[in-house]
Amino acid sequence: KILLEVKDLTAVIAETKQQILKGVNLVMREGEVHAVMGKNGSGKSTFSKVLVGHPDYEVTGGTVIFKGENLLDMSPEERSLAGLFMSFQSPVEIPGVSNIDFLHMAYNARQQKLGRPELDPLQIYQIISPKLELVKMDSSFLNRNVNEGFSGGERKRNEILQLAVLGAEVAILDEIDSGLDVDALQDVAQAVNGLLTAQNSVLMVTHYQRLLDYIKPKYVHIMEDGRIIKTGDVSIAKLLDKEGYKAIA
């Protein structure tokens, strides 16, 4: 079953109208891991942010169908409630809101949307607790404000914790490998692999082939100047790593 279908997607920076996405095409089905690779500045983060409805960008053409619905008609919140998750390259701090309160609110918003009863603090803790183990985070992180004073690695783990607790049919992970040492990378990758099922899919955005040693994509897409110029299996990522972007263009 197709989860996400992107057709000829074009987008500009809202403020300057500078075109960044110049016709992106991508199809993701259930149970698939996809990787988007490309040089710095090729438009990978813009593509991810446009999918979640980031206000810095304006879609100027093309279509995005998510689980049979027009994604571009939905607000960012509706997209997230519908099961689209994005981990940002630089996760934001939310001053004054503790991690557990954030997860609690977000979880209950989803419950409400699904017509299910809201959970009380104890019930939410019982859901979060095993997920903390999955991402190897200490429970003391739950009482700290979201991402405040977190190291780069802790922020990445926290993003995966959010994904693990909230669940998503399509998870977009933008450079979850950046700034992580090998141990942290292995933990994060293991946690992501633990979340993969036959019903969901993951879009990994990365600069480095290294991540693909830990999370195995079925398809690798190469982005250049706002377009996906090549799609293949993991061998094109290896070629890229060895011979650079010229080898595959």
Ligand code: ADP
């Ligand atoms: P990547 O993630 O592949 O490194 P980005 O999507 O972050 O690339 O950026 C693509 C291009 O768009 C870059 O030249 C970047 O400077 C520009 N860009 C993206 N977002 C903005 C913005 N909000 N304001 C100005 N320029 C932007």
Ligand code: MG
């Ligand atoms: Mg970049």
Ligand code: MG
């Ligand atoms: Mg980026």
